[in-house]
Amino acid sequence: MSKTRVYEYAKKHNVSSKDVITKLKEMNIEVSNHMTAIETETVRRLDAIYNKTTEKQPQSQQSNQQQTGQGQQRPSGQGQQRPSGQGQQRPSGQGQQRPSGQGQQRPSGQGQQRPSGQGQQRPSGQGQQRPSGQGQQRPSGQGQQRPSGQGQQRPSGQGQQRPSGQGQQRPSGQGQQRPSGQGQQRSSGNQRGGNNNNRSKQNNNRGKQNQTHAPQPQVKKEKELPAKITFSDSLTVGELAKKLYREPSEIIKKLFMLGVMATINQDLDKDAIELICTDYGVEVEEEILVDTTDLEVYFTEDKEDLLGERPPVVTIMGHVDHGKTTLLDSIRHTKVTAGEAGGITQHIGAYQVEANGKKVTFLDTPGHAAFTTMRARGAKVTDITILVVAADDGVMPQTVEAINHAKAANVPIIVAVNKMDKEGANPDRVMQELTEHGLVSEAWGGETIFVPISALKGEGIDSLLEMILLVSEVEEYKANPNRPAIGTVIEAQLDKGRGSVATLLVQNGTLKVGDPIVVGNTFGRVRAMVNDLGRRVKEVGPSAPVEITGLNDVPQAGDRFVVFEDEKTARQVGEARSSQALQAQRSEKTKVSLDNLFEHMKQGEMKDLNLIVKADVQGSVEAVAAALQKLDVEGINVRIIHTGAGAINESDITLAAASNAIVIGFNVRPDNNAKRAAETEEVDIRLHRIIYKVIEEIESAMKGMLDPVYQEKTIGQAEVRQTFKVSKVGTIAGSYVTDGKITRDSGVRLIRDGIVIFEGQVDALKRFKDDAKEVAQGYECGITIKNFNDMKEGDVIEAYIMEEVER
Ligand SMILES: Nc1nc2c(ncn2[C@@H]2O[C@H](COP(=O)(O)OP(=O)(O)OP(=O)(O)O)[C@@H](O)[C@H]2O)c(=O)[nH]1
Numbered sequence: 001m002s003k004t005r006v007y008e009y010a011k012k013h014n015v016s017s018k019d020v021i022t023k024l025k026e027m028n029i030e031v032s033n034h035m036t037a038i039e040t041e042t043v044r045r046l047d048a049i050y051n052k053t054t055e056k057q058p059q060s061q062q063s064n065q066q067q068t069g070q071g072q073q074r075p076s077g078q079g080q081q082r083p084s085g086q087g088q089q090r091p092s093g094q095g096q097q098r099p100s101g102q103g104q105q106r107p108s109g110q111g112q113q114r115p116s117g118q119g120q121q122r123p124s125g126q127g128q129q130r131p132s133g134q135g136q137q138r139p140s141g142q143g144q145q146r147p148s149g150q151g152q153q154r155p156s157g158q159g160q161q162r163p164s165g166q167g168q169q170r171p172s173g174q175g176q177q178r179p180s181g182q183g184q185q186r187s188s189g190n191q192r193g194g195n196n197n198n199r200s201k202q203n204n205n206r207g208k209q210n211q212t213h214a215p216q217p218q219v220k221k222e223k224e225l226p227a228k229i230t231f232s233d234s235l236t237v238g239e240l241a242k243k244l245y246r247e248p249s250e251i252i253k254k255l256f257m258l259g260v261m262a263t264i265n266q267d268l269d270k271d272a273i274e275l276i277c278t279d280y281g282v283e284v285e286e287e288i289l290v291d292t293t294d295l296e297v298y299f300t301e302d303k304e305d306l307l308g309e310r311p312p313v314v315t316i317m318g319h320v321d322h323g324k325t326t327l328l329d330s331i332r333h334t335k336v337t338a339g340e341a342g343g344i345t346q347h348i349g350a351y352q353v354e355a356n357g358k359k360v361t362f363l364d365t366p367g368h369a370a371f372t373t374m375r376a377r378g379a380k381v382t383d384i385t386i387l388v389v390a391a392d393d394g395v396m397p398q399t400v401e402a403i404n405h406a407k408a409a410n411v412p413i414i415v416a417v418n419k420m421d422k423e424g425a426n427p428d429r430v431m432q433e434l435t436e437h438g439l440v441s442e443a444w445g446g447e448t449i450f451v452p453i454s455a456l457k458g459e460g461i462d463s464l465l466e467m468i469l470l471v472s473e474v475e476e477y478k479a480n481p482n483r484p485a486i487g488t489v490i491e492a493q494l495d496k497g498r499g500s501v502a503t504l505l506v507q508n509g510t511l512k513v514g515d516p517i518v519v520g521n522t523f524g525r526v527r528a529m530v531n532d533l534g535r536r537v538k539e540v541g542p543s544a545p546v547e548i549t550g551l552n553d554v555p556q557a558g559d560r561f562v563v564f565e566d567e568k569t570a571r572q573v574g575e576a577r578s579s580q581a582l583q584a585q586r587s588e589k590t591k592v593s594l595d596n597l598f599e600h601m602k603q604g605e606m607k608d609l610n611l612i613v614k615a616d617v618q619g620s621v622e623a624v625a626a627a628l629q630k631l632d633v634e635g636i637n638v639r640i641i642h643t644g645a646g647a648i649n650e651s652d653i654t655l656a657a658a659s660n661a662i663v664i665g666f667n668v669r670p671d672n673n674a675k676r677a678a679e680t681e682e683v684d685i686r687l688h689r690i691i692y693k694v695i696e697e698i699e700s701a702m703k704g705m706l707d708p709v710y711q712e713k714t715i716g717q718a719e720v721r722q723t724f725k726v727s728k729v730g731t732i733a734g735s736y737v738t739d740g741k742i743t744r745d746s747g748v749r750l751i752r753d754g755i756v757i758f759e760g761q762v763d764a765l766k767r768f769k770d771d772a773k774e775v776a777q778g779y780e781c782g783i784t785i786k787n788f789n790d791m792k793e794g795d796v797i798e799a800y801i802m803e804e805v806e807r
Pocket residue numbers: 318319320321322323324325326327418419420421422453454455456457
């Protein structure tokens with residue numbers, strides 16, 4: 001009989017070679033290593049030892065398992081027999097697919113097939129108890145430790161490990177359904193009833209136990225996902241992971257699966273955050289951070305059921321001398337003075353009249369201020385515009401401007417055809433001319449209301465008011481009188497006796513004496529209120545103009561005002577706003593110009609490019625405007641808000657400033673007032689003489705390709721009178737400045753007999769021995785030119801600079 005080697009024996013009995021060697025040494029048999037051959041007699045003696053231990057072992061294991069928690073105490077062999085998560089995930093019937101007596105029939109390599117995670121899940125203590133190498137070598141754990149033939153004796157072998165009688169209680173065939181080791185895994189046979197219900201319950205329990213115990217040593221116990229998370233603006237991967245109680249690596253993995261490579265500090269946009277959260281089934285909400293110092297945030301819409309009708313706010317516009325002031329006076333006198341003994345003692349730039357039991361507010365602001373200055377600050381105060389056109393004069397340039405202002409502000413227009421009492425009155429001509437500007441009278445099938453009036457004689461005023469009420473009925477101007485007031489400053493000044501005095505238009509809510517208020521960048525408490533009739537009032541409602549005192553400073557026309565609950569908040573907001581305003585004043589404000597147009601577009605600030613086109617004749621105006629309208633650059637829309645023939649005037653600039661527009665002058669120049677206004681308002685004026693250049697320039701600006709154009713400008717000339725060769729310096733041209741000046745930083749051209757010999761930069765410029773910044777005509781100097789030494793007497797050095805050309 002062939003001799004058996006130590007490792008062979010160990011393998012056969014599923015013990016480690018080391019263990020066998022120890023046993024052999026205990027038996028005083030000399031073995032050097034696992035390759036040592038052992039005698040048959042020795043094998044027999046070893047058999048005796050090992051068979052004895054195997055008989056004992058299952059019992060001791062059993063008792064251990066009964067005393068302690070299943071998951072942790074599971075013998076290593078068992079772990080191998082069940083894939084991880086089997087307790088929960090095993091499909092029903094899986095056991096049946098496995099042959100009975102699995103322990104013996106399972107291929108010996110099964111230990112190696114064990115999913116790697118399982119080994120990790122096993123408590124470390126157990127691993128140490130197991131002889132080294134056992135995991136891989138042992139075919140089915142217990143199978144070999146059991147006396148040979150145990151497999152055949154089963155289920156009786158199992159019966160020993162289980163409380164008696166259990167084997168019989170189990171429905172027939174069940175032994176086959178479960179892996180051989182499973183019986184041992186049960187903590188106690190008592191828990192396992194004889195019926196299926198109990199067992200299924202227990203299975204559930206086991207599932208839970210596996211769930212809670214299995215990942216313990218390795219995976220951190222994961223916190224439950226939140227039901228909802230909130231964020232403002234964006235979150236980094238790390239921040240999102242924290243909010244979801246997950247590891248950042250898990251989020252990165254998920255993002256990777258979604259095709260996004262991200263690092264822990266990477267900002268995720270709203271979409272990415274939503275994607276991840278949807279994946280986890282977590283609700284997301286974006287918090288919009290409210291800037292409490294921004295008064296616009298208080299201009300919120302009220303619920304429909306809280307709203308009540310409010311008077312319309314009307315402004316009157318038109319060409320010079322067409323009768324605006326006369327109309328305002330006429331309305332005021334017929335409707336106000338008549339009923340009010342004593343008349344208006346104080347004029348506050350706005351007033352209310354009553355017609356047919358309803359109030360109408362008129363803003364008596366000079367020129368286009370209601371539109372321009374107020375709109376420039378984003379305030380919309382006017383509901384309806386009355387366009388006054390003298391019937392004897394017809395549509396004039398300022399009429400067109402007024403139309404464009406109203407259209408840009410998206411305000412309905414009512415045309416008052418004035419001076420109807422005059423002999424040369426021709427209302428049809430007015431109608432005809434206005435048609436060209438998009439105002440078609442109702443009589444001619446259009447939508448614009450035309451009212452013939454005589455402001456001087458007070459004729460037609462009632463029907464004009466009626467029409468105003470009609471429009472306001474259609475437009476449904478509404479406000480909520482039961483809220484703290486909000487509105488806009490119409491005008492403000494510093495009064496010697498009363499301090500800061502501001503005329504406010506309440507646009508929503510009710511303003512009361514004593515209200516803590518922030519007006520623009522000023523704040524205070526409403527000390528006293530005077531209405532348009534010069535009467536002291538305690539409170540005023542929506543659409544009412546009122547003059548207030550009590551502010552710490554003078555606000556500006558067009559500023560917003562907001563009433564706060566308490567004075568402290570008002571003070572905080574007011575102070576914050578005034579310091580913000582100061583800062584903003586220091587840092588330059590950015591108006592749109594062609595040079596920064598693309599920047600604004602990129603930042604998403606602009607969707608419309610507003611243009612004002614002025615040209616020498618109407619024909620060119622139309623041609624330029626039409627060509628500009630055709631410009632098609634993705635993401636931006638060209639809006640021509642005003643056109644006209646003639647020089648660029650101040651009114652064009654105010655409109656441009658209010659609408660953030662660029663003024664294009666074709667064959668025209670701005671007049672002096674317009675130039676000054678454009679400078680202060682920072683309005684970009686572009687002057688051209690060739691139509692395609694206009695188009696090209698605007699198009700390239702829209703595409704962000706507007707490069708600055710530089711032009712060379714000669715600043716002076718010098719004649720070389722003598723040359724000096726200095727070692728390390730080179731040739732110095734002793735020259736005399738014959739024209740203009742030579743500067744240290746200018747470019748130079750060396751001209752010899754009318755031919756340019758060299759072009760470069762001044763290297764050094766000296767007056768005698770001193771460095772000079774510039775040397776003017778009539779002076780001598782020493783000039784060296786960078787990388788050039790070949791100067792000769794009689795050469796001319798021409799100096800030039802590059803200047804950015806205004807387009
Ligand atoms: N016959 C007649 N004259 C009128 C009428 N309305 C205004 N006028 C006269 O036209 C002139 C100009 O009137 P204003 O009311 O000052 O015109 P405006 O549009 O306010 O003029 P500016 O303030 O300069 O822009 C005055 O002499 C008025 O008397 C009218 O209905 N009929």
